Amino acid sequence: MTYTFSWVDPDEQTTLCRRDQDGNVLYIPTDIQNPHYQHYLDWISEGNTLDSADEPPSE
Amino acid sequence: MADRNGYIGRSPADSSTVVARQIFQPTSDTTTFTFASGYSVGYLDVYLNGSRLVSGAGYDYRASDGSTIILNSAAVNGDVVEVVAYKAFNATTVDTAPGNLSVGGNLTVINDTTISGDLLVSGVSTFQGNVSIAGTLTYEDVTNIDSVGLITARSGAIIKTGTATTALLVEGDARITGILTVGTGSITIDGTTGNSSITGVTTVGVTSAYITSINNLNYPTAGPLSNRNMLINGDMRIAQRGSSAVTGSSYPVDRWLQGVNTSGAVSAQRSTAVTPDDFGYSIVCTVTTADATTGTTDQWNIQQIIEGFDAARLLFGTANAQSVTVSFWVRGSVTGTYCVTLLGSSDGTTLDRSYVSEYTIASADTWEYKTITVPGDTGGTWTTDNGRGLSVRFGLTAGSNFQQAAGSWGTTNAIGSSNQTQLLETLNATWYVAGVQLEVGSVATPFENRNYADELAKCQRYYQALGVRQSSGQGFSYTFLCPMRITPSGTSTGNAITVHSTAFVISSGGSSGGITCKLDAEL
Numbered sequence: 001m002t003y004t005f006s007w008v009d010p011d012e013q014t015t016l017c018r019r020d021q022d023g024n025v026l027y028i029p030t031d032i033q034n035p036h037y038q039h040y041l042d043w044i045s046e047g048n049t050l051d052s053a054d055e056p057p058s059e
Numbered sequence: 060m061a062d063r064n065g066y067i068g069r070s071p072a073d074s075s076t077v078v079a080r081q082i083f084q085p086t087s088d089t090t091t092f093t094f095a096s097g098y099s100v101g102y103l104d105v106y107l108n109g110s111r112l113v114s115g116a117g118y119d120y121r122a123s124d125g126s127t128i129i130l131n132s133a134a135v136n137g138d139v140v141e142v143v144a145y146k147a148f149n150a151t152t153v154d155t156a157p158g159n160l161s162v163g164g165n166l167t168v169i170n171d172t173t174i175s176g177d178l179l180v181s182g183v184s185t186f187q188g189n190v191s192i193a194g195t196l197t198y199e200d201v202t203n204i205d206s207v208g209l210i211t212a213r214s215g216a217i218i219k220t221g222t223a224t225t226a227l228l229v230e231g232d233a234r235i236t237g238i239l240t241v242g243t244g245s246i247t248i249d250g251t252t253g254n255s256s257i258t259g260v261t262t263v264g265v266t267s268a269y270i271t272s273i274n275n276l277n278y279p280t281a282g283p284l285s286n287r288n289m290l291i292n293g294d295m296r297i298a299q300r301g302s303s304a305v306t307g308s309s310y311p312v313d314r315w316l317q318g319v320n321t322s323g324a325v326s327a328q329r330s331t332a333v334t335p336d337d338f339g340y341s342i343v344c345t346v347t348t349a350d351a352t353t354g355t356t357d358q359w360n361i362q363q364i365i366e367g368f369d370a371a372r373l374l375f376g377t378a379n380a381q382s383v384t385v386s387f388w389v390r391g392s393v394t395g396t397y398c399v400t401l402l403g404s405s406d407g408t409t410l411d412r413s414y415v416s417e418y419t420i421a422s423a424d425t426w427e428y429k430t431i432t433v434p435g436d437t438g439g440t441w442t443t444d445n446g447r448g449l450s451v452r453f454g455l456t457a458g459s460n461f462q463q464a465a466g467s468w469g470t471t472n473a474i475g476s477s478n479q480t481q482l483l484e485t486l487n488a489t490w491y492v493a494g495v496q497l498e499v500g501s502v503a504t505p506f507e508n509r510n511y512a513d514e515l516a517k518c519q520r521y522y523q524a525l526g527v528r529q530s531s532g533q534g535f536s537y538t539f540l541c542p543m544r545i546t547p548s549g550t551s552t553g554n555a556i557t558v559h560s561t562a563f564v565i566s567s568g569g570s571s572g573g574i575t576c577k578l579d580a581e582l
Contacts, residue, residue: 009557014558014559015556027555027558028558029557029560031545033445033446033545033546034580035408036548038408
């Protein structure tokens with residue numbers, strides 16, 4: 001599965017928005033114990049970078 | 060010979076006669092001879108050189124004192140004098156008999172018999188009346204005592220240690236009207252081949268009673284009476300994510316994770332149609348595309364990971380590690396050997412301690428109840444915080460990379476042994492599990508039915524599905540229903556959310572509407 005990451009609030013930077021290739025969105029806290037955040041850190045360590053701030057999905 | 064009453068021989072009162080004989084060969088003129096064994100006067104014959112002599116005064120000899128014979132004419136050198144005495148033998152005077160007494164036939168004694176010396180009986184002794192023994196009856200070589208009737212010990216009975224396991228064996232009923240005191244050992248009531256019942260009030264003494272089964276139901280041998288089941292949602296009731304089938308590594312019901320890696324395809328789903336008695340739900344796993352050959356990395360399992368905080372009480376990784384017992388109902392379309400593995404993590408994330416146990420599905424498509432006891436792991440490092448503590452994993456397929464020999468703790472991330480049935484190789488194969496319980500001790504107790512609210516609350520530490528309403532696009536904060544294991548990841552059907560340790564915040568914007576947020580803090 002391919003993901004893109006961005007900050008929900010670039011100023012606050014407490015939560016990441018992960019979007020997969022099917023458009024599914026997952027909000028990930030910057031908690032080192034969170035396995036999704038750990039996956040994000042691994043993703044960063046592989047040389048990837050964040051996208052720009054995520055726009056809120058339309059209702 | 061004649062006696063005074065005219066009988067020939069000894070008196071009829073005599074039992075029999077014994078003969079005493081002595082021969083004398085004088086070397087000089089001799090008139091007096093002493094008969095060594097004595098004689099009864101009148102019961103004596105004397106022969107001189109073979110000729111019988113006549114007794115009496117004025118005849119050939121005199122014998123009147125019971126011991127000497129006096130010849131009227133001296134015997135000379137070369138003569139032979141033979142004296143024969145006839146002696147009475149009566150049973151009443153058997154003590155005067157010079158030798159042993161032998162009875163060729165039966166010996167009947169009408170009255171009492173007194174034996175001052177020892178009595179040795181080589182054959183079988185039969186006593187038709189009572190036998191009284193004033194002293195101690197001691198036996199050294201007796202193997203068994205067999206009594207057709209009662210044995211009564213008026214002052215008690217001491218039974219010395221018998222064989223290694225049995226000093227006293229009562230094959231029938233045993234009744235003690237007094238107090239039964241058992242020493243430092245124990246009482247074992249074997250109810251496996253029959254029932255054991257106590258009808259009156261039973262008072263247990265100052266320490267404790269160990270009861271493993273009441274009304275044919277097992278009770279804990281260790282651990283608490285409530286919250287015995289260390290697993291959450293063991294009866295598969297809670298499904299906050301919905302009851303649709305999951306096809307990848309996901310949760311068909313709360314807390315139960317399907318893990319899969321295969322070129323085939325599988326599904327896992329909560330079932331209400333096929334359940335064992337007393338259960339309303341099960342998980343059914345189905346092979347939708349077979350993987351004909353199990354590769355080294357292929358695997359398929361259903362597992363629940365217990366948080367370290369909850370597993371800590373098992374004291375794994377210490378010398379006091381406690382045994383645990385897994386019990387569950389299982390049903391499979393493919394019979395054979397399957398595995399349940401307990402796993403631990405030294406760092407809270409990586410599973411690197413395993414104990415594989417095998418069980419057998421004996422009959423296809425039939426519910427079977429299984430219990431497996433696993434010794435506590437005294438080795439390794441076990442997580443005792445909010446990380447991965449102890450996993451219970453049901454293997455459905457295990458490639459060689461996930462195999463470990465059954466029956467001992469190892470350092471692998473195991474799913475099964477080499478005997479594991481590779482269910483993925485069979486198209487449309489199904490495997491069901493229900494009523495899973497993990498508890499401390501070596502006995503599987505009845506499944507602990509907790510009420511729905513309690514069970515749901517336990518699940519919500521790991522996953523929460525919340526319906527909220529956002530009014531006029533106003534952002535707001537929503538506190539979790541209960542503290543979650545970690546700061547969770549979340550999804551939202553509405554505005555974006557930021558997730559914090561105890562709450563999430565829905566971003567402002569948009570219009571009013573309902574939003575479903577799902578928070579995931581699973582292990």
